[in-house]
Amino acid sequence: MGKTLKLGVILLLVCAVSAGVLSSVYSVTSKIIGARKAEEQARSMQIVLPQATDFNALSPEEVARFTADPKFAEIDAIYTGAANGQVLGIVARVRPAGYGGPITMLVGIGADMTVKGLQVMSHSETPGLGSEITNKSWQEQFIGKGASGPLAVNKDGGEITAISSATISSRAVVRGVNAARELARTSGILGGGSR
Amino acid sequence: MSSPSPLSSIFSNGIGKENPTLRLLLGMCPTIAVSLAVSNGIGMGLAATFVLVGSNLCVSLLRKATPNEIRIPVFIVVIATFVTVVDLVMNAYLPQLHQVLGVFVPLIVVNCIILARAEAFASKNGPLASIVDGLGMGAGFTFALVLLSAIREPLGTGIILAAPDLGFEGIRLFSKEYAAAIVTQPVGGFISLGLLIGAVNLLAERGKGRAGRRGSQSPQGGCH
Amino acid sequence: MKNLLVILFTQALVNNFMLSRILGACPFIGVSQQVETATGMSMAVVFVMTMASAISWLVQNLILNPLNMGYLQTVSFILVIAALVQFIEMFLKKNSPGLYKALGIYLPLITTNCAVLGVAIININEGYNLVEAAVSGAAAGLGWGLAIVLFAAIRERMRLAPIPKCMEGFPIALVTTGLLAMAFLGFSGFDVARFVGM
Numbered sequence: 001m002g003k004t005l006k007l008g009v010i011l012l013l014v015c016a017v018s019a020g021v022l023s024s025v026y027s028v029t030s031k032i033i034g035a036r037k038a039e040e041q042a043r044s045m046q047i048v049l050p051q052a053t054d055f056n057a058l059s060p061e062e063v064a065r066f067t068a069d070p071k072f073a074e075i076d077a078i079y080t081g082a083a084n085g086q087v088l089g090i091v092a093r094v095r096p097a098g099y100g101g102p103i104t105m106l107v108g109i110g111a112d113m114t115v116k117g118l119q120v121m122s123h124s125e126t127p128g129l130g131s132e133i134t135n136k137s138w139q140e141q142f143i144g145k146g147a148s149g150p151l152a153v154n155k156d157g158g159e160i161t162a163i164s165s166a167t168i169s170s171r172a173v174v175r176g177v178n179a180a181r182e183l184a185r186t187s188g189i190l191g192g193g194s195r
Numbered sequence: 196m197s198s199p200s201p202l203s204s205i206f207s208n209g210i211g212k213e214n215p216t217l218r219l220l221l222g223m224c225p226t227i228a229v230s231l232a233v234s235n236g237i238g239m240g241l242a243a244t245f246v247l248v249g250s251n252l253c254v255s256l257l258r259k260a261t262p263n264e265i266r267i268p269v270f271i272v273v274i275a276t277f278v279t280v281v282d283l284v285m286n287a288y289l290p291q292l293h294q295v296l297g298v299f300v301p302l303i304v305v306n307c308i309i310l311a312r313a314e315a316f317a318s319k320n321g322p323l324a325s326i327v328d329g330l331g332m333g334a335g336f337t338f339a340l341v342l343l344s345a346i347r348e349p350l351g352t353g354i355i356l357a358a359p360d361l362g363f364e365g366i367r368l369f370s371k372e373y374a375a376a377i378v379t380q381p382v383g384g385f386i387s388l389g390l391l392i393g394a395v396n397l398l399a400e401r402g403k404g405r406a407g408r409r410g411s412q413s414p415q416g417g418c419h
Numbered sequence: 420m421k422n423l424l425v426i427l428f429t430q431a432l433v434n435n436f437m438l439s440r441i442l443g444a445c446p447f448i449g450v451s452q453q454v455e456t457a458t459g460m461s462m463a464v465v466f467v468m469t470m471a472s473a474i475s476w477l478v479q480n481l482i483l484n485p486l487n488m489g490y491l492q493t494v495s496f497i498l499v500i501a502a503l504v505q506f507i508e509m510f511l512k513k514n515s516p517g518l519y520k521a522l523g524i525y526l527p528l529i530t531t532n533c534a535v536l537g538v539a540i541i542n543i544n545e546g547y548n549l550v551e552a553a554v555s556g557a558a559a560g561l562g563w564g565l566a567i568v569l570f571a572a573i574r575e576r577m578r579l580a581p582i583p584k585c586m587e588g589f590p591i592a593l594v595t596t597g598l599l600a601m602a603f604l605g606f607s608g609f610d611v612a613r614f615v616g617m
Contacts, residue, residue, distance in 0.1 A: 007265050014269050018276040018494060025280050026490040032287040099607065101434075122294060129376050165376075220589050223444035224533050271501060275494040283490060298540050301493045305533040307445060381441050382600045389586075389593030397585035 045079065045091055048108030048117035052081030052088045058189075066187060074179055080189060081108065089116060090189055092180035098172040100124040103133065105173065107180035111190050115142045115151075115177055123169075130169030138163060142177055150178045202327045209331025215308040216339035217395045222308045225299045226340055227384035232348045234358035236340035238292045239299065242281045244333025246303055247312060248326055249277040254317040255325035261318075270313045271304070278303045291359040308332060346387055351379035421615050423554050426547070428611040430555050431562035436534045438566050438600040439607065443534030447567050448592050450525070457571035461564025463522040465557060467507065467529050468538050471500050472556025475539035476549050496539050504530050534563055570599055 045055045058078040066072050077093040089110040095102040101124040108116040120134045132138055141160060145151060152158025153170050162170035184190055215221045222243075229239045253273045254261075261269050282300045285293045293300065303309065312332055317325040349355045353374040357365030377383050436442045443464075450460045475496045483489055508526045511519035529535060538559045542552040573595055582591050 007262055010260075010262065011265050011268055011272075014272050015494075015498075018272050019488075019491060021276055022279050022283075022490050022494070023488070025283050029283040029287040033283075036287070036290060126376055126380070221445070223448070224441050227444065228441040268498065268501065271497055272494060275497050279490060279493045282493065298537055298544070301540055302442075302533045302537055304493055304497050305531050305536050307531055310531065377601075380600075380604065381439055382597050382604060384441065385593050385597030385600055389590040389597065392593065393583075393586040393590035396590065400585060 044106050044119045048106045048119050049081040049089050049091050053083045055079045055081050090184050094176035094179050096172040096176040098125050099130050099168040103172055105176055107177050109180050109184035113185055114144050114146045125169045130166040132163045133169050133173050146181050205327045206331035209335040214335040215332055222306045227388055228299055230340055230343040230347055231379050233344045233356050235295055236344035240337025240340045243303055243336050246277040247309055247333045248329035250274045250313055251317040251325040251329035252322055254313045255322045258318045274309055275304050289360045347378050424615045425611045426555050427558040430558035432606045433609055435562045435603050436559045437563050438603040442537040443532045443563055446528055446532050451567050451571040451574055454571045457567045459521055460525045461567050463525040465560030468535055468560035469553055469557040471535050471539055472542055473553045475499055476552040479543050500535055501530050
């Protein structure tokens with residue numbers, strides 16, 4: 001019994017040292033990671049809704065109220081963007097399912113229901129094919145569109161040129177943008193209620 | 196590891212005849228999963244090397260104080276601690292690499308190379324030799340990863356040496372239209388690693404034929 | 420219920436642990452000489468992966484998260500898995516000699532199967548609840564098992580094939596795995612959610 005106890009104490013000691021080392025490393029790195037994430041978030045917000053300067057996140061309860069609607073199930077965070085106290089648009093974080101898994105992206109929609117910008121935060125699409133959704137020049141074709149109705153890729157008769165051999169990835173991005181646009185149109189966040 | 200060998204031969208062992216990936220055939224999963232770009236290969240290789248050196252050193256220092264019955268759990272805790280340190284530091288300073296390597300960073304814990312070296316080498320040798328062994332094995336793993344990525348990255352994307360964390364776009368060798376994306380899929384990983392090991396075996400056999408005539412013997416790389 | 424089906428299909432086929440995520444390659448190639456041993460190994464893996472998924476979920480959500488010590492995830496999960504495998508081995512030996520005889524020799528190999536730790540971490544990253552985590556573990560194990568049994572059947576037939584000497588054993592096994600992975604590529608992009616009617 002004494003032997004087992006001794007072994008247990010040694011193992012416990014090793015674990016305690018390990019936990020001590022890790023907690024001190026964590027206390028240093030967590031600050032850097034947190035600061036970097038906040039900075040990245042702020043920068044992406046600026047990219048997807050350039051005119052706005054102040055961004056406010058909706059509370060998780062408010063977001064949950066919208067995402068209860070299956071149409072918005074892929075949205076997981078909503079922000080309003082304002083400048084000089086006037087709300088200029090919304091930013092939605094959407095996670096549509098792509099070819100290799102969910103694509104996390106930010107979509108900025110202005111008060112006129114057009115797309116102001118989009119930014120792919122993370123994805124697991126095929127390198128060289130679906131991964132082209134992160135290409136800035138491909139994303140640019142979305143900007144300014146959406147005033148007349150939901151977007152679609154050219155294969156489905158829409159105005160967005162799909163990436164060749166990556167229609168599923170392209171459709172996923174379009175679906176994410178449409179969800180954000182639909183949210184902006186019907187949620188009433190941008191004032192004027194449902195239009 | 197019966198007789199004490201000079202440090203230089205301990206080091207070169209890891210790169211050459213006991214190369215963990217190409218000769219001992221350990222640690223397949225990260226090798227195939229991560230070798231999509233040379234920068235990933237280097238990142239993963241250096242992370243594993245850091246863990247190998249750190250855990251080899253600790254295991255070697257603790258080898259007299261560790262009772263035999265609980266040595267495996269103690270090794271595992273030591274290795275897991277170093278892996279978590281790498282995970283946290285990489286997340287802080289190389290975020291894009293951390294995201295690409297994903298779950299394979301914490302999975303360095305179960306990379307057979309590391310536990311195997313702790314058990315087979317570090318628990319029987321002094322700290323200096325253990326550090327050198329860790330460096331050698333890590334260099335061998337990194338070498339194999341870089342070799343495989345240097346084949347897959349250009350074939351699959353037409354680009355080589357892309358490193359998003361350093362803001363480097365890579366060198367385009369040929370147009371994307373001619374790149375075979377399948378090479379960057381798991382399919383391409385399995386096949387290219389199989390062919391690479393086959394080629395290494397062929398070279399080793401040729402070398403053995405020559406060495407055999409000189410009367411020295413070469414160890415056999417074994418599947419297990 | 421439907422989301423469990425989605426998890427089942429996704430983890431077992433679309434993101435097959437061996438052929439798509441590349442986890443658990445060492446035992447996959449090491450224990451696939453015969454269909455019979457491959458079947459034994461895969462049953463042991465399904466068992467351990469389901470248990471490990473559930474228990475690591477509990478450790479994460481009942482111990483690490485409340486204490487705000489998420490950075491101890493890797494250390495605690497690997498210890499939990501090692502202890503779990505040991506415990507299952509002792510339990511089977513005592514209470515179910517038949518099952519122990521069938522699975523016993525494979526159990527010690529499982530601690531270092533990266534698919535087990537992999538599924539535990541992926542469950543947390545995906546934000547699954549306890550039931551979803553257990554289903555995901557079982558599905559991942561089943562998918563891995565399916566791959567290894569198919570692979571063993573191919574290898575049994577390959578034994579008489581003329582193979583260049585330098586490609587014998589490991590290299591040809593990897594190339595074959597690549598071809599099997601190509602077949603499984605057909606599952607990717609398969610919209611499981613729509614398939615089960617969600």
